[in-house]
Amino acid sequence: MFARSALRSLNQSRQFSSSAARQTKVAVLGAGGGIGQPLSLLLKIDPLVSSLSLYDIRGAPGVAADVSHVDTNSEVRGYPADKLDEALEGVKVVVIPAGVPRKPGMTRDDLFNTNASIVRDLAAAVARVSPEAHVLVISNPVNSTVPIVSAVLEKAGVYDPRRVFGITTLDVVRAARFLGGLTGSDPKDTRVTVVGGHSGATIVPLLSQTENGKSITGEAYEKLVHRIQFGGDEVVKAKDGAGSATLSMAYAGATFTHKLLRGLNGEKGVITPTFVKSPLFADQGIDFFSSNVELGPNGVEKIHPLGQLSASEEKLLAACLPDLKKNIEKGKAFVA
Ligand code: NAI
Numbered sequence: 001m002f003a004r005s006a007l008r009s010l011n012q013s014r015q016f017s018s019s020a021a022r023q024t025k026v027a028v029l030g031a032g033g034g035i036g037q038p039l040s041l042l043l044k045i046d047p048l049v050s051s052l053s054l055y056d057i058r059g060a061p062g063v064a065a066d067v068s069h070v071d072t073n074s075e076v077r078g079y080p081a082d083k084l085d086e087a088l089e090g091v092k093v094v095v096i097p098a099g100v101p102r103k104p105g106m107t108r109d110d111l112f113n114t115n116a117s118i119v120r121d122l123a124a125a126v127a128r129v130s131p132e133a134h135v136l137v138i139s140n141p142v143n144s145t146v147p148i149v150s151a152v153l154e155k156a157g158v159y160d161p162r163r164v165f166g167i168t169t170l171d172v173v174r175a176a177r178f179l180g181g182l183t184g185s186d187p188k189d190t191r192v193t194v195v196g197g198h199s200g201a202t203i204v205p206l207l208s209q210t211e212n213g214k215s216i217t218g219e220a221y222e223k224l225v226h227r228i229q230f231g232g233d234e235v236v237k238a239k240d241g242a243g244s245a246t247l248s249m250a251y252a253g254a255t256f257t258h259k260l261l262r263g264l265n266g267e268k269g270v271i272t273p274t275f276v277k278s279p280l281f282a283d284q285g286i287d288f289f290s291s292n293v294e295l296g297p298n299g300v301e302k303i304h305p306l307g308q309l310s311a312s313e314e315k316l317l318a319a320c321l322p323d324l325k326k327n328i329e330k331g332k333a334f335v336a
Contacts, residue, residue, distance in 0.1 A: 023050030023074075024261055027091040027133075029122050030098025031078070032059030034246035035138060035253065039097060042254035044070045048261035055079045055087035056098070084122075088129040092264070095167075095257055096122055096149075099139035101244040102236050108141040108199040109327065115139050116148055116334045123149040127156035134163045134260060134299050138253055142166040142198040143324055144331030146275055146288055151335035162299035165260070166275030168198045168290045169252035170245060174231040175205045178224060183212040194228065194273050195291045195306055196320040197327065203229045204320050208310040221312065263295025270295045271304070278303050286325050 026043055030036045031054035043049050044067045052074055054064045064078025079087035088094065099115035102108065119139050126133055131153075139145050146166040153159035175192035183190070190212050196204040205228045207213030207221070216224055227234075235245040256272065263270040275290035280303065292304040309317065 023048055024092045024264065025049075025051040025053065025090055026093045026095065026257065026261075027053040027055060027087055027130075029055050029084075029087070029094060029096045030139070031063050032056035033097060034101065034243050035097040035249045037063050038247055038250035039095065039253045040064075040067050040076075041070065042250055043095075043257060044068075044074060044076060045072050046074075046254065046258050046261070047072070048258060048265065049074050051090075052076045053079065053087045053091055055084055057081040060087075084125050085129050088125055088133070091130045091133050093134045093136065093257065093260065094122075094126055094130065095136045095138065095253060097138040097249070097253065098122060099145075101246075102140070102232075103241050103243075104236055106236075108232075109144070109330075111140050112144055112330065112334075115141070115145060116331070119145045119148050120152055120335065123152035124156070127153050127158050131156070131158035132160075132163070134165070134264070136165050136167055136253070136257060136260070138167050138249065140199070141327060142168065142275055143202060143288070143327030144334070147328050147331030148335055150277060150288075151332055155335065160299070161277035162301075164276065165256070165299075166198060166288070166290065167253055167256050168194065168203075168273055168275050169256040170232075170249050171198060171203050171205070171228060172273055173248060173252045173255070175207075175228045178227050178231070179207065179210065179213055179216070182216060182220070182224060185212050192228075193292055193307075195289070196317070197288075197290060197324045198275060199327070200229055200323070201316075202320045202324045202327070204313065204316045205229075206306070206309065206313055208313060209307060225312075225316065260295050260299070263299070263301065264297055266297055268296075276300055276303065280305065281321060284321060284325070286321060286328060288328050289324070 054060045061078035068076035099118045171194040176187040176190045180187035180190040193206045196202045278289040294302040
């Protein structure tokens with residue numbers, strides 16, 4: 001049932017894990033949801049996860065009982081609504097897919113009113129119980145929820161910008177898949193760096209930096225960029241009111257989590273785009289940005305610059321920055 005690439009990368013990691021000593025306790029907050037359930041399953045079969053702590057205001061003990069029967073070594077425990085603090089005890093990595101998803105016609109920003117307070121309260125619990133945990137934010141709008149988590153941790157005096165990540169991996173996954181489909185190449189050989197933020201025009205794919213991507217020009221280029229930026233809408237429309245991407249997002253979330261665990265375990269050269277506190281555009285008042293980030297034992301090890309951009313990409317970037325700035329400011333204002 002899993003994508004071949006998911007199995008391939010997990011098999012590779014099984015081989016890697018035989019030489020990696022350290023394993024990690026991971027919590028999923030929102031584990032009962034559309035993303036949370038398949039994400040929990042994928043984390044159960046990740047050999048770098050030793051213990052899985054599943055929390056939701058609804059249904060987490062059931063998901064935990066189900067997932068715990070999968071024949072891998074990790075322990076799984078589920079926690080009901082009133083056991084958030086217990087769920088976070090001893091946790092090294094916290095993945096947050098809690099919150100409402102989009103319905104047709106909604107932007108990610110339309111989710112702000114509901115999800116901002118959910119994420120704020122969960123971040124406060126992290127600050128209280130597991131202040132040294134790495135926090136991986138899936139809940140939308142990511143451009144605002146990451147600044148919210150950061151500000152809550154900062155207020156609590158436990159903020160380390162190397163440990164807070166917005167998961168933008170689904171944009172990277174989509175870009176590889178869509179470009180692969182266009183050029184007839186295997187997506188695994190079609191890595192695309194996607195920078196900026198995670199919504200519409202703030203998603204900036206750097207196709208010129210990919211061998212296959214350079215060949216796409218004119219109308220085909222415009223269409224491909226649009227599809228990468230608005231691919232989420234295809235899913236929202238097809239689900240017709242039943243939510244947004246869950247399965248591909250769970251895959252993307254598990255992929256990013258696995259990369260972080262590899263970095264935390266000391267593997268060198270683990271580089272992927274993610275939305276983090278970043279100096280790249282801080283002089284323009286934009287202090288969170290997604291670009292290639294090297295992950296290491298402390299989380300963010302090195303933030304890579306964007307590299308050479310084409311004229312079209314410069315335009316995309318110019319369109320991204322003002323929107324991104326507004327989204328970040330909205331998140332900060334919510335906590336202030
Ligand atoms: P869903 O509605 O199926 O699941 C959300 C879960 O969160 C529910 O089980 C709900 O009970 C739980 N929840 C609500 N408040 C909570 C709280 N205070 N503590 C713990 N759990 C709580 O939604 P779905 O489809 O799983 O999406 C979740 C979020 O992920 C949405 O905000 C969505 O927009 C976002 N998302 C992000 C993507 C990305 O690329 N970063 C891609 C797709 C969705």
